[in-house]
Every structure is written in C-alpha cells, then in structure tokens.
Amino acid sequence: MSLTFSITNILATVFILGALIFIHEFGHFVVAKLIGIRVEVFSLGFGPRLFGRRRNHTDYRISAIPLGGYVKMMGENPDDELRGSPEEFQSRSRGERFAVLVMGASLNIVLAVAITAGIYVHGVPLAKYVEDPPVVGGVEKESPAERGGLRVMDRILQVGDRETRTWNDLQLAVALNPGRKLPFRIVRDGAEQTLEITIGETAREAMGRVGVQPYLSRMKIVSVRPDGAAAEAGLVEGDEVASINGLDVGSHLTEISKALFEKGGESVAVVVRRGGETLEKSLQVRTGKDGQGDPGLALLPESILRKYGPAQAITESVKFNLRQAGVLFATLKKLLTGQLSPRTLSGPIDIYKFTGEAWKGGALSYFSFMAFISLQLGVINLLPIPVLDGGHIFILLVEGIMRRDLSIMVKERVMQVGLVLLLLLMGTVISLDVYKNFIQ
Numbered sequence: 001m002s003l004t005f006s007i008t009n010i011l012a013t014v015f016i017l018g019a020l021i022f023i024h025e026f027g028h029f030v031v032a033k034l035i036g037i038r039v040e041v042f043s044l045g046f047g048p049r050l051f052g053r054r055r056n057h058t059d060y061r062i063s064a065i066p067l068g069g070y071v072k073m074m075g076e077n078p079d080d081e082l083r084g085s086p087e088e089f090q091s092r093s094r095g096e097r098f099a100v101l102v103m104g105a106s107l108n109i110v111l112a113v114a115i116t117a118g119i120y121v122h123g124v125p126l127a128k129y130v131e132d133p134p135v136v137g138g139v140e141k142e143s144p145a146e147r148g149g150l151r152v153m154d155r156i157l158q159v160g161d162r163e164t165r166t167w168n169d170l171q172l173a174v175a176l177n178p179g180r181k182l183p184f185r186i187v188r189d190g191a192e193q194t195l196e197i198t199i200g201e202t203a204r205e206a207m208g209r210v211g212v213q214p215y216l217s218r219m220k221i222v223s224v225r226p227d228g229a230a231a232e233a234g235l236v237e238g239d240e241v242a243s244i245n246g247l248d249v250g251s252h253l254t255e256i257s258k259a260l261f262e263k264g265g266e267s268v269a270v271v272v273r274r275g276g277e278t279l280e281k282s283l284q285v286r287t288g289k290d291g292q293g294d295p296g297l298a299l300l301p302e303s304i305l306r307k308y309g310p311a312q313a314i315t316e317s318v319k320f321n322l323r324q325a326g327v328l329f330a331t332l333k334k335l336l337t338g339q340l341s342p343r344t345l346s347g348p349i350d351i352y353k354f355t356g357e358a359w360k361g362g363a364l365s366y367f368s369f370m371a372f373i374s375l376q377l378g379v380i381n382l383l384p385i386p387v388l389d390g391g392h393i394f395i396l397l398v399e400g401i402m403r404r405d406l407s408i409m410v411k412e413r414v415m416q417v418g419l420v421l422l423l424l425l426m427g428t429v430i431s432l433d434v435y436k437n438f439i440q
Helices: 007-035 094-122 144-148 167-175 253-261 310-336 348-360 363-381 389-402 408-439
Strands: 039-055 058-073 124-127 136-139 155-159 181-188 191-198 212-214 219-224 240-244 267-274 277-284 297-301 303-306
Touching: 007 039, 007 058, 007 094, 007 348, 007 363, 094 124, 094 310, 094 363, 094 389, 136 144, 136 253, 144 191, 155 167, 212 253, 240 253, 310 363, 348 363, 348 408, 363 389, 389 408
Parallel strands: none
Antiparallel strands: 039 058, 124 303, 136 212, 155 181, 181 191, 219 240, 219 297, 240 267, 267 277
C-alpha cells in the first residue's frame, strides 16, 4: 500500500479522529454538567482559541487544530488551588469523579457498538470462506506451510492451544505468533495428524504468516474491463469460474493466480457457469505496464450478506466488539511479553493510510473502520495507564480501598512518570511508523 497524500484522505482522517475524540470529551462534559461540576472550557479542537461563546460559566470554543477536543473542569488538576466548592472536580465524591472519568471511554465503546449494529441492519457483504472451516486451497512455494508439510485440502483443526473453527480463527492464531514453532493439528484423508510448523512473519508489521490460501467453493467475476482481454474472450461480470487450465478453482489458487496475473502473452482456458450453462472460453492474457499478467477482470470469492433486524443487530454487534476487545488484549499481552514486535503498532501515518483505503472502499468500509478505531480508543483509555482516564480511575480505586486520598505529591509523581512513558511510547510508535512507510 503506497503512501499518497490527498485532501480527501486528509479530511477523512481528520473527521474520524476529530469525531471520536470529540465524542470522548463530550462524555466527560455531559456527566460533569449533570452532577454540577463547573466546566470552564469545552473546546472543539486543540491549540489557540479561534472563536466561541461563553454560557453558564463555560467557554464553548473552536480551536485551531481540528483533531478532537478537550474539557477543562474547575479544580480538575491536583495542583489547582481548591476552595472546597461543590463545583470543583476534586471536591466531589470518588463515585462522582469515577462517573465523569469513565464516561468518555464508555461513549467510544457505545459508539463502536452502535455503528456496527447500524452496519448489520443495513447489511454487509462478507467473504463466505472467512466463516467456513479452514480447509487449505493453496500452499505458497517455499513458505512455512510448505516447509512444515501442509497440503491442499488439509483441514486445520488447531494451532498451538487455539482451536481453529473458521478462517478467522486461523488467521488470528497465525498473526499473533510470528517466529514461533507450533503444532498444527489437521485432518488429512479422514485421519488426524499433527505437524510442527515454524510461523514466518511479514516484512512490514512483523505479524505471523504461514503462506496458505483458503479452499473456495466458488469464485465470481465481479468486474470486466470493457477494453480488456476478458471482455475480448466473451467473459462477463457475474460469471462463476469453475476451472482455469483444467485446474479446480477451489484447490489450486496459487497456480490459477500465476496463470492469470504472473505474466502475459499466454492463452488460458477458462470454464465458467452462466445461467445454468457451462461455457469454455479462451482468454489471451495481456502484459500489463508493470510486466505482469493483465487478464482484464477481477475475481472475488463467494460472499454472503450479513443482515439482521435491529434487536439482533445490537446483540451481534456486542458479541463482535467483545471479540475485538479480546483480540486487543491478546495483542497487548504479546507485546508486553515480547512475543510480538512493536512494529505491529500503528501510528498516525498508518492510520492515515488505512483511513484512505477505507474511504475508497465506500461508506460501509469507512464506518466499519471508524467503529474499529472507536473501540480501540475506548478500551485503551480504560487501561490503568497514568495520564489516561484509566490511570485516574485506578488511583480512585486505590484511594477507595485505602479509604483516604493519596497526597498531591504522589499523584503528581505518578502522572509525571506516566507522561514520560507515554511520550516514549509515542516517540517509538511514530519512529516505527516513519521507518515502515518511508525507509523500509
């Protein structure tokens, strides 16, 4: 994915980050107002104040940097001069302060669930194989899978201690274990056996990979370029591809991909199903500008439409976001134990790229990505990390257990250490971001 800058992508990124941070701060603002804490500033954006309006002791302002916003409450900081007023944040009970602190991240999580539920109500196409059992349809040459002995039509039951009921499960089990030698329990020709496979890693993010492709019962032509080779051969959008050069589509993905896209100038025999008929076409693959094959068509696996009524959409959305949160915790655990490289973390450049790709994919893709980022933002903010909301909540819980407040000096030292660690983490992530996108 090459890095290109455009006004559209920049605005798409600013909207997602700005909206999610604004929603987060709005959560703090609403609870503070409801329980009578004075909110001195509610800013849309950061930096210098551009304009605004003061109402009921609150400066509602627009600031220069349009990435989110912030809320400044009276008596919020431990070093603020407190007068004991009930309008001061620090003067309120621990339960009330907890409610203010937790609501920002909670709104991000609620937003993720709401967006996902809305997408489910609308209906979202999903590649069918993703939820199918992981049956191997192709093995890349010289890949960890080939070296470990995996073959076409093997059904992968388990990787390490993780059962793999679907391709989603397999992809996750592999991605989170780069460089590790793990047992793959499989079924081959009706009999179970176990293979030892050392999982490889991607060059860019250092995520795990083994080099297998799914068995696909069906592949459809989803687009045909009018002036391309496929159109000349009489292929049309909607044709269901059965075989290419006599090879079954489902179990020969690697060979088929090479026949169509590796090099041009060769004739390929394509058998398709169209309206109950089986047709054989001769496709003369052209040579593209990059020297690779250009068949003038796009193939996609069979897809299903995931669509629910409102009530079930909410239920399924909650389940989905719980699974996503579980993946996040598993990833953080492996990062902390050194089983995953820090390169798996995404910084602002990566987020910009992914946002641009999501925008190109249409509204469903864009809002799905927005829901993903909102969930990450909400969950991470609840972790007991000093400076973040979770750090303040953790201190409140410690004080609740001790039944007394920690001294201002202790709180300041904790926040100072947390700020230094956070700045170091941000510096590392941004440095790796630059390395991945401009140097590697």
